[in-house]
Amino acid sequence: MDYWFTDSLPYLLNRAGVALGETFSRRIARYDVTLPMYRVLAILRQTGPKSLGELSSLVSVEMSTLSRMIGTMAKAGQVTRIRPPENGRVVSIEITAKGAALADELMQIAMQFERGILGDMDAAAAEELKTLLRQISQRIDRL
Amino acid sequence: MDYWFTDSLPYLLNRAGVALGETFSRRIARYDVTLPMYRVLAILRQTGPKSLGELSSLVSVEMSTLSRMIGTMAKAGQVTRIRPPENGRVVSIEITAKGAALADELMQIAMQFERGILGDMDAAAAEELKTLLRQISQRIDRL
DNA sequence: GCGCAAATGTTTCAGTTGCAAGTATCTACG
DNA sequence: CGTAGATACTTGCAACTGAAACATTTGCGC
Numbered sequence: 401m402d403y404w405f406t407d408s409l410p411y412l413l414n415r416a417g418v419a420l421g422e423t424f425s426r427r428i429a430r431y432d433v434t435l436p437m438y439r440v441l442a443i444l445r446q447t448g449p450k451s452l453g454e455l456s457s458l459v460s461v462e463m464s465t466l467s468r469m470i471g472t473m474a475k476a477g478q479v480t481r482i483r484p485p486e487n488g489r490v491v492s493i494e495i496t497a498k499g500a501a502l503a504d505e506l507m508q509i510a511m512q513f514e515r516g517i518l519g520d521m522d523a524a525a526a527e528e529l530k531t532l533l534r535q536i537s538q539r540i541d542r543l
Numbered sequence: 544m545d546y547w548f549t550d551s552l553p554y555l556l557n558r559a560g561v562a563l564g565e566t567f568s569r570r571i572a573r574y575d576v577t578l579p580m581y582r583v584l585a586i587l588r589q590t591g592p593k594s595l596g597e598l599s600s601l602v603s604v605e606m607s608t609l610s611r612m613i614g615t616m617a618k619a620g621q622v623t624r625i626r627p628p629e630n631g632r633v634v635s636i637e638i639t640a641k642g643a644a645l646a647d648e649l650m651q652i653a654m655q656f657e658r659g660i661l662g663d664m665d666a667a668a669a670e671e672l673k674t675l676l677r678q679i680s681q682r683i684d685r686l
Numbered sequence: 687g688c689g690c691a692a693a694t695g696t697t698t699c700a701g702t703t704g705c706a707a708g709t710a711t712c713t714a715c716g
Numbered sequence: 717c718g719t720a721g722a723t724a725c726t727t728g729c730a731a732c733t734g735a736a737a738c739a740t741t742t743g744c745g746c
Contacts, residue, residue: 403654405585406601409661409669410563410653412676414582417560418603419683420553439557442548452695458549460561465733467696489694489741510553511546517682518552525675526552532664532672533555539660540562595725608703610726632711632724 409536424513428506436461437473438506444479444495445503451490478502552679567656571649579604580616581649587622587638588646594633621645 405411425435433441439459444450452470456463470493473479478499482492495503518526548554568578576584582602587593595613599606613636616622621642625635638646661669 403650405582405589405650405653407673408653409657409673410560410567411582412673412680413556413560413563415603416676416679416683417553417556419680420556423683423686424553439548439554446548453693460558462734463695464697464735468732471696487694487742491695507546507548510548510551514552516686517679519682521675521678525671528668529672529675530550530552530555532668533559535664536559536660537555537562539662540559540566543566543659596723605704606725607705607727611702614726630712630724634725 420517424510427509427513431502431506432476433502433506436466437469437478438503438510440466440469440473440493441478441495441499441503442507442510444493445500445507449482449492449494451492455493473499563660567653570652570656574645574649575619576645576649579609580612580621581646581653583609583612583616583636584621584638584642584646585650585653587636588643588650592625592635592637594635596633598636616642 421435428435428438436459440455443455443458450458452463452466455461455470456466459466461469470479470481474481477496480494480496482494484490484492564578571578571581579602583598586598586601593601595606595609598604598613599609602609604612613622613624617624620639623637623639625637627633627635
């Protein structure tokens with residue numbers, strides 16, 4: 401046997417991802433923000449308005465799910481939906497001042513969290529890890 | 544700004560994990576097996592019978608969800624639930640011959656899939672990546 | 687310009703999930 | 717022994733999800 405499932409990339413990736421996600425979710429739960437919501441806030445905050453479709457692929461969430469999520473975030477005053485006059489099909493999602501403030505606060509927590517995880521890990525190794533993860537995503541998209 | 548969300552570890556990890564999972568799921572869909580089911584089969588196949596609780600933590604799935612999943616897998620004749628006489632609380636999940644054959648077939652696909660992903664990536668780099676992922680999981684469990 | 691296909695979101699509905707409560711078994715302690 | 721508490725799993729129920737149907741807008745071919 402030259403293949404060990406528990407040494408396979410998808411398994412290890414899923415395991416680490418779920419563990420990270422659960423832990424971080426608990427840490428931001430008191431803000432009444434779920435992890436995917438945080439991702440939306442962070443991306444809007446750092447890269448400006450996005451259409452639903454763009455957001456969907458950026459945060460890896462189904463568009464129908466995201467549509468509803470944006471609805472509740474809009475109700476909470478964190479984002480707004482805008483129909484740009486130049487293209488009535490698209491919905492541009494923009495972050496509000498309130499949402500931006502929240503995003504800033506949460507990103508502080510995320511920074512600390514990531515530092516805690518990478519901790520004493522070699523900085524170069526961490527960078528290498530990230531590069532590999534990016535390569536993997538790209539490779540799959542192209543597959 | 545010294546923090547870029549889309550360069551953060553949880554984001555990259557989730558992105559790669561979701562992409563990998565979706566692609567592989569599609570590839571095994573014709574066997575009527577979901578990705579978590581495949582994980583259960585592969586683990587049982589390679590490491591022998593496990594209790595529900597053990598399986599739950601190994602495949603990162605809630606026990607209640609897993610309990611129902613094992614129910615449908617049992618109906619499909621892939622696994623059996625056994626109450627060990629020496630401990631009536633536990634349910635030992637064992638893979639059947641049919642399940643084992645299926646697991647073998649799916650693991651072949653998984654091997655090819657992983658080779659396709661890692662592709663021309665440096666073997667040492669891939670090993671390093673896996674080591675880092677293991678470290679991250681451990682570090683979180685201990686956190 | 688007009689009709690029709692494609693693009694982009696939203697809604698509906700059936701199926702799934704996760705939490706909390708329930709059940710069964712075991713263990714420890716008086 | 718008997719009973720309180722812990723452990724391991726299952727089930728009920730409300731909330732959530734994804735696929736498909738729907739609605740709206742745009743752009744293409746004629």
